Amino acid sequence: MTMAGSAARHGMAGAKAESGGGARSDRANEYDLSDKDFRTIAAIIYDDAGIVLKPLKMALVYSRLARRVRALGLAGFGDYCNLVSSDAGHPERREMLAALTTNVTNFFRENHHFEHMRDVTLPPLLEAARQGGRVRFWSAGCSNGHEPYSIAMTILSLMPDANKYDIKILASDIDPYVVAFGRAGIYDAAAVEPIPMALRKRWFVSHEGGAHYKVVAEMQNLVSFRELNLIGQWPMTGVFQAIFCRNVLIYFDEATRETVWHRFCDYLDPAGFLYVGHSERVSGAASLRLATEASTTYRLRGEAR
Ligand SMILES: C[S@@+](CC[C@H](N)C(=O)[O-])C[C@H]1O[C@@H](n2cnc3c(N)ncnc32)[C@H](O)[C@@H]1O
Structure with missing residues (x-):
């Protein structure tokens, strides 16, 4: 295929x-x-x-x-x-x-993470970006793109000209089909339903005679889709100000989960946030490096920064 x-x-x-x-x-x-x-x-x-x-x-x-x-x-x-x-x-x-792979996802799934992003994570980062700072987000296990585009819409709702600044979202998944799907950025009417109407009208255009919606270029440009195996090599060099890894590690065993959490710590900005899925809790030795900030939201412990 x-x-x-x-x-x-x-x-x-x-x-x-x-x-x-x-x-x-x-x-x-x-x-x-x-x-x-x-x-x-x-x-x-x-x-x-x-x-x-x-x-x-x-x-x-x-x-x-x-x-x-x-x-x-x-x-x-x-x-x-x-x-x-x-x-x-x-x-x-x-x-x-x-x-x-199981690819179930939704726009603005577990919306409290996007509210936390809007209220806590983003304001200082967007200010830093306006001063020339580099801002990076990672949707690890992004499935068909709903999660990274929800991150993008949260950024754009605060900073509609985010494209002008050094702001990028890495969207990665092991499944090449979902990566291609997300990159294409075309969704049906049922998929875009959870998106508030104002955001839908601003960041999507009607596609194929109105049956589908396509992400506009300004939003698409913020997101880079890549195939990446969370238990393989990670080619990225810089750190991320927020990592979303939600409903992915639930398919792994505890030892593999811990390894991945430790690796996330190495890729997290000292002031950054890790968002995990509603049924997940960082545990084991990784919890010595990550402290709970809010519901299913973590940041590096002081001594781990
Ligand atoms: C249930 S979806 C979660 C999508 C999104 N994060 C969310 O919460 O809505 C799980 C995704 O993890 C991906 N995945 C599973 N194992 C992976 C691995 N080893 N490396 C990268 N992605 C993986 C699957 O391909 C799938 O798209």
């Missing part, structure tokens, strides 16, 4: 949910997914992405991957496992990873 096929694959509202995307139904027993095949797939996804697939996710794995088995004309999951375990199966391994 090409990147251009991304929108169709994800639907314009664009997300694979935990339910598995709804493709099982009449074909539920088309192939046999053995425990051994499941363990092979789970081991690959853990090694490649840090994502833990417990046995109760078997139905989800089946529904997400049966269509890949079918599309490739394979006899079943045994052949599929052989393929993704081989050197020749490398491209399919990427497809498998993209199929198994």
Whole structure:
């Protein structure tokens, strides 16, 4: 499938949910997914992405991957496992990873973070930017772009000419399809519903005869979409004044989560903020470096700055 096929694959509202995307139904027993095949797939996804697939996710794995088995004309999951375990199966391994990520997201999801940004994080940063300062945000695990564009709209609502200054948002995800989707910046009517009307009118234009909305260039220019694996190399050099990593590390085990939190600390400006998802809490040794600032909002402890 090409990147251009991304929108169709994800639907314009664009997300694979935990339910598995709804493709099982009449074909539920088309192939046999053995425990051994499941363990092979789970081991690959853990090694490649840090994502833990417990046995109760078997139905989800089946529904997400049966269509890949079918599309490739394979006899079943045994052949599929052989393929993704081989050197020749490398491209399919990427497809498998993209199929198994869960991309549910929304504009202004967990809105209290954007309120905190507006009221606390942004005012001094935007003042610094007006004086020539560098301001960087990171949406780590950005899915289809709703989160980084919500960050952008929060900035633009305070500073409509943010484009003139050194302000950038890095939007990264391991799934190449969602990265392409976010970069394209086209959303359907249901997706833009949570966006306050004034912001929608100012930062989106009608697309395809009004059925869809496209992010305007001024907003798109603030956001750079990149493929990046949170358990791989990070090529960035500078620090970020805010890192959003929400509803991503919930798929990892505790040890991997801790490693990533420590790495975030190294990339956080001494006065910066880390925003995590509603069900997440920084724990273990990482909590020696990060202190709670507000609900699911952290900053570096004094001694860690
Ligand atoms: C549920 S979405 C969260 C989207 C957004 N942060 C939010 O809260 O609305 C989780 C995202 O994490 C990404 N992800 C999973 N494992 C990853 C990894 N190892 N590196 C980078 N992104 C990853 C998935 O591709 C998916 O798009």
